[in-house]
Amino acid sequence: MVQRKSPGDAAIHGFIIASMIFVVVVTLYPFYYVAISSISDAFELSRRRGFLLLPQGLSLAAYREVFRYQLLWRAYGNTVIYVVGGTAINMTLTMFAAFALSRRGLKGASIIMRVMVFTMFFRGGIVPLYIVVANLELVNTRWAMMLPRAVNVYNFIILRTAFQAVPTEMEEAVTIDGGNFWHVFRHVVVPLAKPSIMVIGLFYAVEHWNVFFHALLFLRSTRVYPLQMVLRNILIHHGGDQLAGDDTFASQYLAQTVKYAVIMVATIPIMMIYPFIQRYFVKGVMIGSLKG
Amino acid sequence: MYVKPGILKGNDGTPLLLQRKPTLRSYLAKYWILYALLVPVIAYFVIFHYIPMYGVIIAWKRYSPSLGIIDSPWVGWRHFESFFGSIYFWRILRNTLLINFYSLVFGFPIPIIFALMLNELRNVAFKRTVQTISYLPHFISTVVVVGMVFDFLNPNHGIITMLLSSVFGLQPRVWLNQPGAFRTIYVASEIWQRMGWSAIIYIAALSSIDPELYEAATIDGAGTLRKMWSITLVGILPTIVIMFILRIGQLLNIGVEKVILLYNPLTYETGDVISSFVYRRGFQERPNQSFATAVDLFNQGINLMFLVGANFMSRRLTETSLW
Incomplete structure (x- = not known):
């Protein structure tokens, strides 16, 4: 059945398509602009500012500066530690909680649930949290970046819902064979709920990659700074000027392209894995929206 | 069991199990x-x-x-009193409310409109591409987004500064030092970063609308706009209501990260919000951690009241609620 569109409908569709193209351009152009500026020649770029479509001259000088900048690489290493270690802690605790509280017949489960959910609505606030972290002598240690946010209750609820959806027959099959809850966890629930576990793991990992405030709050020394903290010093507190080396005429220009290169270095990992993981994120939001 | x-x-009547x-x-x-x-x-x-x-x-x-x-010695309600009596009380309350209000007015409908428009695209590949691109910025860190804002608003070479001066005739200036521009910068960059991501929940809701409704409406001669309004929008209305309640419950809640990256003493007047004030008083200038905690507690209390109130209203009006 072919339907002819009315002129009004055709106009609306045209408008919608134009709007969508506008959205794509507005979303992507900033990244594109940063990318082409980062490989531009600093002096050429300074003469021709504005909306660029192509790099102005070609130069990797900015990247050379960035690669020489040890503080940035140490911070990169720290962030990797926080992402891997932090996510491991997150997942261990969140999966334990989600599994235990998704089993039937556990006495006290509803109280523990309430204790957890309550923290979504009321928090002690940053000062009392800081006092706890300080009393545990975690200030300025890597633990401060990994422990205080070990369980995200929202993620826990998503995972619990997924664990509850695992058919009980499979659990019974394990217990009849003499297996205990640990076997059920290892051999039934975890393998079957793998997609949801992946989603939650990715949520946590991105959070660790991006978080900045906790570093500001808990860390004092550049030794343990994560990437975002160093980025902030370069991009926002104008540390890029020092980064471009001596106070020469050329480095004045270079300081600009160095900033673009730093942004690139910090976002490329996310950009690279994004196409592969984005569908998991969407799935995660969908699971959450069903029973959130 | x-x-x-x-x-x-x-x-x-037969015995089951002993x-x-x-x-x-x-x-x-x-x-x-x-x-x-x-x-x-x-x-x-x-x-x-x-x-x-x-x-x-x-x-x-x-x-x-x-x-x-x-x-530590007790001092009673002293910190609360000095907070309520200070000029900061109204300033940060007003800023928090206004930034959230603008985010609500502009930031809340835009993802819905985006989802509705996306739903009209017939080319699946195009639709999926637009959608995927739209939530990319959500995964970029706040620091990088604010870093880009700083560059794009640079008075000498920023592309947005240039756009504003060439298209709207606004004199180039240090926009990030302008108190009058802070809220716009905050809300606009927030929309840029979150529009696609916020739309996902509506897109999910859209997929559960019965396609037969569209067919029936087409046979009845309804045009695209009519269908978008009467079927699509009505179909996702419960989701919209829930999201709206959640948003209202957050009216006095602004994440500290972005504000403390964006503002500076010149823009405290319009940009300083409760959470940034708590951070500054707790950890930066002349730290007074008890005072900061009192302010934070006040904020938490108000937040809770907003959430409970919004939920109550919603249950009364629409029979949709969080609990």
Whole structure:
């Protein structure tokens, strides 16, 4: 059945398509602009500012500066530690909680649930949290970046819902064979709920990659700074000027392209894995929206 | 399964199973593993959530780190009184409310409109591409987004500064030092970063609308706009209501990260919000941690009231609620 569109409908569709193209351009152009500026020649770029479509001259000088900048690489290493270690802690605790509280017949489960959910609505606030972290002598240690946010209750609820959806027959099959809850966890629930576990793991990992405030709050020394903290010093507190080396005429220009290169270095990992993981994120939001 | 002792009979009267009441010992033999798994979880919540909740008592004390929470002297409501009496009270309350209000007015409908428009695209590949691109910015860190904002608003070479001066004739200036521009910058960059991501929940809701409704409407001669309005929008209305309640519940809540990256003393007047004020008073200029805690506590209380109130209203009006 072919339907002819009315002129009004055709106009609306045209408008919608134009709007969508506008959205794509507005979303992507900033990244594109940063990318082409980062490989531009600093002096050429300074003469021709504005909306660029192509790099102005070609130069990797900015990247050379960035690669020489040890503080940035140490911070990169720290962030990797926080992402891997932090996510491991997150997942261990969140999966334990989600599994235990998704089993039937556990006495006290509803109280523990309430204790957890309550923290979504009321928090002690940053000062009392800081006092706890300080009393545990975690200030300025890597633990401060990994422990205080070990369980995200929202993620826990998503995972619990997924664990509850695992058919009980499979659990019974394990217990009849003499297996205990640990076997059920290892051999039934975890393998079957793998997609949801992946989603939650990715949520946590991105959070660790991006978080900045906790570093500001808990860390004092550049030794343990994560990437975002160093980025902030370069991009926002104008540390890029020092980064471009001596106070020469050329480095004045270079300081600009160095900033673009730093942004690139910090976002490329996310950009690279994004196409592969984005569908998991969407799935995660969908699971959450069903029973959130 | 808990089964009463004695002989249970099925519907037809024959004995089902003979089972004794499970003892604590047999219960624990089975369930101890689950409790063991919960031990670190409960420890985490106690240490990093409930002890800080107890720690809020320093809002009524003159806390000094050397004395500790318990031994610091009580001062009653002094911190609350000095906060309510200070010029900062109205300033940060107004800023928090206004930034959230603008975010609500502009930031709330845009993802819905985006989802509705996306839903009209017939080319699946194009649709998926637009959607995927739209939530990319959500995964970029706040620091990088604010870093880009700084560059694009640079008075000498920023592309947005140039756009504003060439298209709207606005003189190039240090926009980030302009109190009048702060909220616009905050809200606009927020929309840029979150539009696509916020739309996902509506897109999910859209997929559950019965396609037959569209066919029926087409046969009745309804045009595209009519269908978008009467079927699509109505179909996702419950989701919109829920999201709206959640948003209202957050009206006095602004994340501290972006504000403290964007603002500076020149823009405190319009940009300083409750959370950034708490951070500054707690950790930066002349730290007074008890005072900061009192302000934070006030914020939490108001937030809770907003959430409960919005939920109550919604249950009354639409029979849709969070709990």
